[in-house]
Amino acid sequence: MGMDDIFQGQAKERLREMIxxxxxxxxxxxxxxxxxxxERWGASVEKARIAGLMHDCGKSPSKNILLKRVLEFGIVMxxxxxxxxxxxxxxxxxxLALREFGIDDQEILSSIRYHTTGRVSMSLLEKIIYLxxxxxxxxxxxxxDELRELAGQDLDMAVLRAMDLTLIHVIRRGLLIHPRTVAARNWLISSRRDTNN
Ligand SMILES: [Fe+2]
Ligand SMILES: [Fe+2]
Structure with a gap:
């Protein structure tokens, strides 16, 4: 059992109590x-596992708890x-991943941070966690199932498809669209055009 396995074992116990x-x-x-x-796309499997495990550790159905933590952590909205x-x-x-679990890997932290909206110039790990x-x-x-299949064939296309489905959902529910998602989608489409030309 490696350090990562031990970390993940303990982290799982704690996580289970948080959500x-x-x-x-x-x-x-x-x-x-x-x-x-x-594994499929050549990112760190270990980082992907930790980021995936922790990506929603601060998710709370309570707006108040969320906003309390936003203030406490000095997050600028x-x-x-x-x-x-x-x-x-x-x-x-x-x-929370940083403060409570001591995860200080910036690649892991940013893929947790941006999994809700995506962003321009998403890293490979960010795309993986988003998807x-x-x-x-x-x-x-x-x-x-089609999207799962696509994820193994064309990662960017799958991320794009997931973003489109998210946007459709957001529009149908009459919620606000975050500009980061729009920018991420434009960026993905443009970068695909660049590589295809
Ligand atoms: Fe989430
Ligand atoms: Fe999630």
Whole structure:
């Protein structure tokens, strides 16, 4: 058993106490899917597993708990995040991963931080966590199996598809769209055009 296994064993125990059972099972699913995607696309499997496990550690159904932590951690909110505080759970989860679990790897932390919106110039690990969150085994929506297949064939296309589905969902529910998602989507489309030309 390596250090990482020991860390992950202890981390799982703590994590289980921090979030709901449903969210905990989702997190295990994201960790597994992220590890598979990392293997497939040449990212660190270990980092993917840790990031997947911790990505929602600060997620709370309570707006008040979320905002309390935002203040406590000195996270600066933009206007959209102020209106849709659930968007902040990535930031809060990254801070908790650092402060409570001692995870100081910036690649892991940024993939936790930006898993909710994506962002321009997403790293490979950021793409993997974004997508794993969407297609882990517990997810069930029309088209999820096609998206799982696509994730093994064309990572960027799969991330793009997941973003589109998220945007459609956000639009249907009449919620605000975070500009980071729009920018990330534009960036993915542009970078695909560049490589295809
Ligand atoms: Fe999340
Ligand atoms: Fe999640």
């Amino acid at each position: 709901s059972e449903e969210r905990y099972l989702h997190s295990l699913g994201v960790a597994d899917t992220a590890a598979e995607l990392a 933009d206007e959209i995040e102020q209106s849709e505080p659930q968007l902040l759970h990535g930031h809060v989860s990254a801070e 794993a969150d969407y297609i882990e085994p517990g997810r069930d929506f029309p088209g999820v």
